[in-house]
Amino acid sequence: MRRYYVGLVAGLLxxxxxxxxxMTFVENPEIQNLPYYTFRTLLRIAITLxxxxxxxxxxxILASTNKTASIILVPFIxxxxxxxxxxxxxxxxxxxxxxxxxxxxAIELSAILLLFTSMAWAIFFGVVGAVKGIPVNVIESAQSxxxxxxxxxxxVILPAIVPALVSGATLAWCDGWFFMIAAEYIEYAxxxxxxxxxxxxxxxxAYVYGDISLSAILLxxxxxxxxxxxxxxxxxxxxxxxxxxxxxxxxxxxxGVGQLGVIRAIGHSRWLHIGDRIHRPKSLILASQRxxxxxxxxxxxxxxxxxxxxxxxxxxxxxxxxLDIIEQGFSRPPADELANLPRYVALTMxxxxxxxxxxxxxxxxxxxxxxxxxxxxxxxxxxxxIGQAVPILALFPVLFITLSRTFxxxxxxxxxxxxxxxxxxxxxxxxxxxxxxxxxxxxxxEVGKLFGxxxxxxxxxxxxxxILPAIVxxxxxxxxxxxxTIIFSEYMPYGESIIYLPGLGSYLDKAGYIYGNTILLIFxxxxxxxxxxxxxxxxxxxxxxxxxxxxxxx
Amino acid sequence: xxxxxxxxxxxxxxxxxxxxxxxxxxxxDRDEFVxxxxxSGCGKSTLLRIIAGLERTDSGKVLFHGQPQxxxxxxxxxxxxxxxxxxxxxxxxxxxxxxxxLGIKKEARLExxxxxxxxxxxxxxxxxxPHDLSGGMKQRVGIARALALxxxxxxxxxxxxxxxxxxxxxxxxxxxxxxxxxxxxTNTFVMVSHNVExxxxxxxxxxxxxxxxxxxxxxxxxxIPRPRGDYLRxxxxxxxxxxxxxxxxxxxx
Numbered sequence: 078m079r080r081y082y083v084g085l086v087a088g089l090l091x092x093x094x095x096x097x098x099x100m101t102f103v104e105n106p107e108i109q110n111l112p113y114y115t116f117r118t119l120l121r122i123a124i125t126l127x128x129x130x131x132x133x134x135x136x137x138i139l140a141s142t143n144k145t146a147s148i149i150l151v152p153f154i155x156x157x158x159x160x161x162x163x164x165x166x167x168x169x170x171x172x173x174x175x176x177x178x179x180x181x182x183a184i185e186l187s188a189i190l191l192l193f194t195s196m197a198w199a200i201f202f203g204v205v206g207a208v209k210g211i212p213v214n215v216i217e218s219a220q221s222x223x224x225x226x227x228x229x230x231x232x233v234i235l236p237a238i239v240p241a242l243v244s245g246a247t248l249a250w251c252d253g254w255f256f257m258i259a260a261e262y263i264e265y266a267x268x269x270x271x272x273x274x275x276x277x278x279x280x281x282x283a284y285v286y287g288d289i290s291l292s293a294i295l296l297x298x299x300x301x302x303x304x305x306x307x308x309x310x311x312x313x314x315x316x317x318x319x320x321x322x323x324x325x326x327x328x329x330x331x332x333g334v335g336q337l338g339v340i341r342a343i344g345h346s347r348w349l350h351i352g353d354r355i356h357r358p359k360s361l362i363l364a365s366q367r368x369x370x371x372x373x374x375x376x377x378x379x380x381x382x383x384x385x386x387x388x389x390x391x392x393x394x395x396x397x398x399x400l401d402i403i404e405q406g407f408s409r410p411p412a413d414e415l416a417n418l419p420r421y422v423a424l425t426m427x428x429x430x431x432x433x434x435x436x437x438x439x440x441x442x443x444x445x446x447x448x449x450x451x452x453x454x455x456x457x458x459x460x461x462x463i464g465q466a467v468p469i470l471a472l473f474p475v476l477f478i479t480l481s482r483t484f485x486x487x488x489x490x491x492x493x494x495x496x497x498x499x500x501x502x503x504x505x506x507x508x509x510x511x512x513x514x515x516x517x518x519x520x521x522x523e524v525g526k527l528f529g530x531x532x533x534x535x536x537x538x539x540x541x542x543x544i545l546p547a548i549v550x551x552x553x554x555x556x557x558x559x560x561x562t563i564i565f566s567e568y569m570p571y572g573e574s575i576i577y578l579p580g581l582g583s584y585l586d587k588a589g590y591i592y593g594n595t596i597l598l599i600f601x602x603x604x605x606x607x608x609x610x611x612x613x614x615x616x617x618x619x620x621x622x623x624x625x626x627x628x629x630x631x
Numbered sequence: 632x633x634x635x636x637x638x639x640x641x642x643x644x645x646x647x648x649x650x651x652x653x654x655x656x657x658x659x660d661r662d663e664f665v666x667x668x669x670x671s672g673c674g675k676s677t678l679l680r681i682i683a684g685l686e687r688t689d690s691g692k693v694l695f696h697g698q699p700q701x702x703x704x705x706x707x708x709x710x711x712x713x714x715x716x717x718x719x720x721x722x723x724x725x726x727x728x729x730x731x732x733l734g735i736k737k738e739a740r741l742e743x744x745x746x747x748x749x750x751x752x753x754x755x756x757x758x759x760x761p762h763d764l765s766g767g768m769k770q771r772v773g774i775a776r777a778l779a780l781x782x783x784x785x786x787x788x789x790x791x792x793x794x795x796x797x798x799x800x801x802x803x804x805x806x807x808x809x810x811x812x813x814x815x816x817t818n819t820f821v822m823v824s825h826n827v828e829x830x831x832x833x834x835x836x837x838x839x840x841x842x843x844x845x846x847x848x849x850x851x852x853x854x855i856p857r858p859r860g861d862y863l864r865x866x867x868x869x870x871x872x873x874x875x876x877x878x879x880x881x882x883x884x
């Protein structure tokens with residue numbers, strides 16, 4: 078306990094001293110606003126967190142206790158969380174700006190809404206999961222004692238959701254930091270909107286002032302703040318809240334690894350990640366179970382029918398809206414680049430593929446070492462804890478400026494893009510691998526030891542086969558988060574101009590941020606969604622099914 | 632042939648120490664079938680793992696043919712409560728793979744694996760994965776895998792406790808057949824069980840352990856003629872069972 082308070086005070090002091098040093102020695106016209114920016118960002122994320130909790134708890138309870146509500150809410154929210162924010166954000170911004178006539182409040186509200194759409198799901202699905210996880214015998218005994226209505230919520234549901242709420246809030250908090258830069262620095266149709274805060278300040282130092290050392294300092298400061306708050310607040314709350322629960326709060330193993338990693342890993346699966354294994358709505362599971370009973374032919378017919386129905390609906394709605402708009406969307410720039418789309422897809426997939434292979438390799442090596450040897454764990458866990466506290470979007474400009482000075486703009490951006498992807502993808506792999514290695518059944522370990530498996534033989538015969546399913550889920554998560562990072566990592570303001578890496582991500586940016594071509598934007602998002610879905614059905618799901626037998630109890 | 636001398640084992644928990652075994656000593660003769668019984672958590676499984684070389688002792692030692700035994704050896708193998716099969720390997724690969732580690736050539740080890748699967752009655756299931764085998768069949772694979780190494784000592788960690796009684800009964804007689812078979816090198820058996828009747832049915836000697844920390848509190852010699860199937864309804868059998876239970880209960884009181 079005393080150590081905790083010492084850490085709390087020492088950390089705060091260190092941050093205060095760091096601020097003082099930065100404000101005294103760094104020359105920048107806005108540097109004196111640093112505490113104010115920090116305060117604004119903290120407040121913004123905190124307010125959004127409050128809103129998220131206030132929304133997530135009642136709706137989560139409703140969705141998990143009331144069947145009708147569940148049928149309507151869960152698929153709807155699952156759909157919402159699958160659509161990249163980028164898709165609807167420009168529209169939201171325009172609505173707010175016109176509503177409030179361009180006042181600062183409009184931009185602030187849009188920023189909060191953007192954060193909300195990245196933070197709220199973790200809490201909602203956490204609550205839903207926790208309420209559904211209440212054991213039947215507890216529910217039945219509560220009913221037999223006549224607990225009903227508010228009393229039932231107060232004595233049975235609320236205590237059960239506390240841990241999920243804490244972990245969900247932690248997730249949301251981390252997600253908030255992740256999207257901070259995207260929320261505070263908004264470009265749309267040529268205009269740039271700033272919301273005062275750490276994220277926009279960092280973006281400005283990088284893009285406007287081109288001050289690399291200050292960007293790096295800010296990045297370190299932000300990381301320190303995130304780490305400080307994570308480590309001393311959430312970490313501790315988690316420890317307290319998880320005692321005395323019915324089941325592990327999160328599916329992944331929480332023991333040992335930097336707790337917050339798990340949290341972020343799950344939080345991230347949200348974006349663009351359609352076949353999410355964690356928050357998969359029950360209706361979908363039921364549907365797929367029903368589908369399993371049919372033959373291939375029947376499935377094919379059902380699929381064709383569904384697809385044609387979907388097309389029909391889309392077509393009719395489109396006709397209702399006005400076909401001209403759609404036609405316009407495909408004739409206005411940057412539609413002239415549509416011919417390049419296959420090349421863009423290939424380039425982006427290539428970047429993702431390279432980043433994936435590197436992440437997998439590094440994560441396998443470090444993950445197995447960390448899970449098996451305390452010495453390595455002592456090295457890797459802190460790296461992991463700090464590494465995953467770095468807001469990657471904030472790292473982007475810093476990394477780019479450094480690399481572009483050495484390699485020039487385009488190559489610099491190419492390397493930055495891949496490094497970013499690796500930094501975004503690797504944590505999931507690492508985390509999944511560590512927890513899987515730690516969860517290898519003790520009998521399997523003993524068999525390995527008893528029959529003399531050592532070194533490489535042990536790795537190839539015992540360890541890797543045991544963790545294959547975890548590698549697949551890690552891969553799904555990694556690719557999911559990779560896809561959402563690609564949107565940010567393929568273009569970059571560079572001096573007077575903007576550098577693009579040809580790819581799907583930069584094409585999206587052009588369509589959305591530069592030309593404001595919403596129709597094309599939606600079309601491109603649909604393409605990404607299709608690729609993600611295809612990869613999942615064609616690659617990952619097949620692999621998972623193949624490895625499922627490893628999971629079967631033996 | 633196998634001697635456990637003053638073995639003490641303590642596990643370090645986060646803040647406290649947990650002594651699971653305290654000054655445990657006993658020996659097992661060649662061709663002997665010994666059963667360790669005791670309440671859950673008395674450290675009997677840990678003791679078995681120490682003999683197998685999977686765990687280290689804090690003090691005391693295990694001697695095998697007079698030599699200290701500290702790491703796994705093919706001469707002492709083990710079958711597990713939950714079978715310990717590698718789910719990603721077929722039945723025959725599961726039997727084969729320890730032989731591969733020993734450096735035996737592909738054809739030779741295939742032959743050995745096949746004959747051992749045949750011996751445990753699994754002919755025709757060589758290419759089946761564990762998840763398609765029943766519990767009893769999985770344990771048969773476990774037995775075949777252990778025997779394929781031609782060990783001198785076979786350790787069994789509650790090998791039948793996760794099987795239904797009928798399957799367990801069949802496997803008990805399989806184990807007894809193997810134990811009695813003079814053509815096989817594996818003739819010394821040490822089994823951990825919490826089922827007193829099973830222990831009395833199988834063992835020459837039943838060693839009784841106390842609850843944590845595990846100590847040896849008694850030993851019952853089972854003088855029932857074999858095959859014991861004929862004596863299962865006999866006073867001589869029940870007397871022996873009662874004797875073990877009395878020692879066990881004495882420790883609980």
